[in-house]
Amino acid sequence: MKCRVCRAPAAIDIRRHNAAFCRDHFLHHCEEQVRRAIDTHRMFEPSDRVLVAVSGGKDSLALWDMLTHAGYQADGLYLGLGIDEYSDTSLQYTRAYATDHRLTLREIDLRDDYGYRVPEAAAATRRAPCGACGLSKRHLFNSAAIEHGYDVVATGHNLDDEAAVLLGNVLRWDVGYLGRQQPVLPEAPGFVRKVKPLVRLSERETAAYCVLRGIEYQVEECPMADGNRHLGYKEILNAIEARSPGTKAAFLFGFVERGHARFAADAAGERDELGACEVCGAPTTGAVCAFCRLRQQVSVKIGARPTSGA
Secondary structure, X not given: OEOOOOOOEOOEEEHHHOEEEOXXXXXXXXHHHHHHHHHHOOOOXXXXXXXXXXXXXXXXXXXXXXXXXXXXEEEEEEEEOOOHHXXXXXXXXXXXXXXXXXXXXXXXXXXXXXXXXXXXXXXXXXXXXXXXXXXXXXXXXXXXXXXXXXXXXEOOXXXXXXXXXXXXXXXXXXXXXXXXXXXXXXXXXXXOEEEOOOOOOOHHHHHHHHHHHOOOOOOOXXXXXXXXXXXXXXXXXXXXXXHOOOHHHHHHHHHHHHHHHHXXXXXXXXXXXXXXXXXXXXXXXXXXXXXXXXXXXXXXXXXXXXXXXX
């Protein structure tokens, strides 16, 4: 294979683009895809302070690398989930990257700061581990950004992630989630803007980016993700993509461009009903937000005393 740009030996081929690239032009391709996502969806401006949700995996470290390389003011936020050796290793990779590149990394530890770990929360609430994890992340990424004055939270959700979530939402016709599924979730009272700059890149591309940039990352999948239905949706989409390259991109971007507006009012209606949580002040549909209810349930189950942090 030859690089599409310079005709040098290619390092990787990307079937949905019907193209192959050498190392340097592949890295440029990735950076260009992120730039296009940021500009097309008006995710943020060069003057904005960006908080990158960093897990130690390939996607979030690749995102942090590309944003800082492009000159954005991007700090990292790591959330310690308390998933035994997996979390310890993930933190090591995250800290190593931040130290090597002299970047600011903020850390939150669920056990030390909020009195529980994801495995305990899943057991106490009878939630799937991914549900307890996702709820904690959404709340704490948002509250940390507000507390420290960031304009936007950037997450490492890639094309494969978003296409799988979209498939699940369509299969259930979850109109609220469909109304919120877009590369940018705008700011609102109590919420900072949430963006997904990797939406134009696949998992394979972010992994290759890290390898070619020499970024070491957590290779192992989360041990608590086994059985997650979105992994099944990914397998289905991967099988379709293998037969028809570009299907995932057409599915996702077609929805964003032509389908999302049909469901936006449903999501807007949900936000109109929000009030302030009696415990932490975060926006919620009830008297107490889901995050504070989770903490209360865990504290009763394991006998831990909830901290006062929000």
